[in-house]
Amino acid sequence: MKIAIMTQPLGQNYGGIMQAWALQQVLKNAGHDPVTIDRQSDAKSAAYYAARFGYRTAQKLLGKRKLPINYEKLLPYIFQHTQKFIAENIKMSERIDSTKKLKSHFDAENYDAVIVGSDQTWRPIYSPNINNYFLDFLENRKIKRLAYASSFGVDSWEFTNEQTKICAELAKKFDCISVRENSGVDLCKTYLDVEATQVLDPTMLIKREDYEKLCNTSINEKKGIYTYILDNSDWKDKVVRTVEEKLKLSRYKNQSETDYSKLTKYNLENFVFPKVEDWITGFAQSSLVITDSFHGTVFAIMFNKPFISLINNSRGASRFYSLLSSTDLEDRLISNYDEQMIDSLLNHPQNKFNIEINEKDIYKQSKSFLNRALKHI
Missing domain, CATH: 3.40.50.2000 (Glycogen Phosphorylase B;)
Structure with a gap:
């Protein structure tokens, strides 16, 4: 059909x-x-585009606009x-x-x-x-x-x-x-x-195997802490730094610069989104995932990785609660920096993640x- x-x-x-x-x-x-x-x-x-161009040009001349016109x-x-x-x-x-x-x-x-x-x-x-x-x-x-x-x-x-x-x-x-x-x-x-x-x-x-087929490098290579953060904040960065210190692992990401106020013709390459295959491979190669993304959390689960999910209210918190409660993983969600909670998550028995979604x-x-x-x- x-x-x-x-x-x-x-x-x-x-x-x-x-x-x-x-x-x-x-x-x-x-x-x-x-x-x-x-x-x-x-x-x-x-007419809309002409008016927008005029407004943006005026804002740029007044120093009130950082983005390219x-x-x-x-x-x-x-x-x-x-x-x-x-x-x-x-x-x-x-x-x-x-x-x-x-x-x-x-x-x-x-x-x-x-x-x-x-x-x-x-x-x-x-x-x-x-x-x-x-x-x-x-x-x-x-x-x-x-x-x-x-x-x-x-x-x-x-x-x-x-x-x-x-x-x-x-x-x-x-x-x-x-x-x-x-x-x-x-x-x-x-x-x-x-x-x-x-x-x-x-x-x-x-199935996880279908995603593994999209990966562009050996998924046996472990790189450390994979981060996928959509909305940066001090408390989220502090969570990542704390986990780095406690696990003695480095962070890595497949993510471009997203603050377009910094965009110029000289740093354009920094804003180019990495390949989808690279983004997926990052989950497969990780030892642990830290993310404030709904689908970042999904792929941590799909690749059976320990993870910490950082609540993202601006993008809709109910999505996170619903997903993690339905997969019995709601304890992986945190809404602020709490070192005691981080310790608890890092010490969590790894067999918790030996789950098969198709059994739920x-x-x-x-x-x-x-x-x-x-x-x-």
């Missing part, structure tokens, strides 16, 4: 790329033909490796930057079903158009509508009253809905008046949900 996938724009986030890749792998393994819709932010008018022109170079991975490994639609183009695409393609999921697809502040992710463009078209591991990202309601009204009506047209966080089940019931099932992120439905009830529930949904396409 031909299946469209609606997810957030890909390319600027490793976790987003890997969940899109993983869901396609699951669908391909089930004999389907998945296509991820390349829904980008709505196109802007020439048209830094967006540098983004294709910065994301060259992630975009290459997408082009070679994920089947994508053409670029779509409006609801009108989205409707035209579905008019031209004969999809049997559309799946919404998963990486914060139902979080309005991250969405190019939140109504599109509730499939408003399908109108009364007869097509199977599914949500797999769709995520609100947080445990509070961020929709406006108008968005809530529209999306609640659209949600009732779905054939079945699953969400990634247990808090999402309550949000669906309370605000959308629909039932939802909690399932795992698509990245956790793939949440894994079986996730596979069962997807299998049942796909059988009826």
Whole structure:
């Protein structure tokens, strides 16, 4: 069956790329033909760009802007490796930057079903158009509508009253809905008046061996403490330094500079995202992982590594609690610097990590949900 996938724009986030890749792998393994819709932010008018250029130029002259005026022109170079991975490994639609183009695409393609999921697809502040992710463009078209591991990202309601009204009506047209966080089940019931099932992120439905095939060097080489920190802070750095001292291991990372206020044409190379394969290999080669990323935590688990997960409130803490409670690893999550807690985590029996995700009830529930949904396409 031909299946469209609606997810957030890909390319600027490793976790987003890997969940899109993983869901396609699951669908391909089930004999389907998945296509991820390349829904980008709505196109802007020439007048908008002219006004933006003028404003930024004025800010630059006043010394109030550190970023290059048209830094967006540098983004294709910065994301060259992630975009290459997408082009070679994920089947994508053409670029779509409006609801009108989205409707035209579905008019031209004969999809049997559309799946919404998963990486914060139902979080309005991250969405190019939140109504599109509730499939408003399908109108009364007869097509199977599914949500797999769709995520609100947080445990509070961020929709406006108008968005809530529209999306609640659209949600009732779905054939079945699953969400990634247990808090999402309550949000669906309370605000959308629909039932939802909690399932795992698509990245956790793939076997570790499949990820090892993407690694570009020997995974037997151990390098030390692998860090993947999205939002730097003093307390997080102090955690890493403390672990380095206690374990007598050095840190390493596969991560670019992300403070674009420091970006110039002379240091552009520092901002280029490393290859997706390098990012994954880092988990495989590590002795221990320290991360404030949801998918960083996922890959530490998938590669069976001891890890410390640093809570990241700005990006949605409920995702971390839900993931780690469902895998019986919630004690690996910390929200501030606490040396006593760090000692406890480092002294934790290693057999805790000899877990197989496919033995967990949440894994079986996730596979069962997807299998049942796909059988009826």
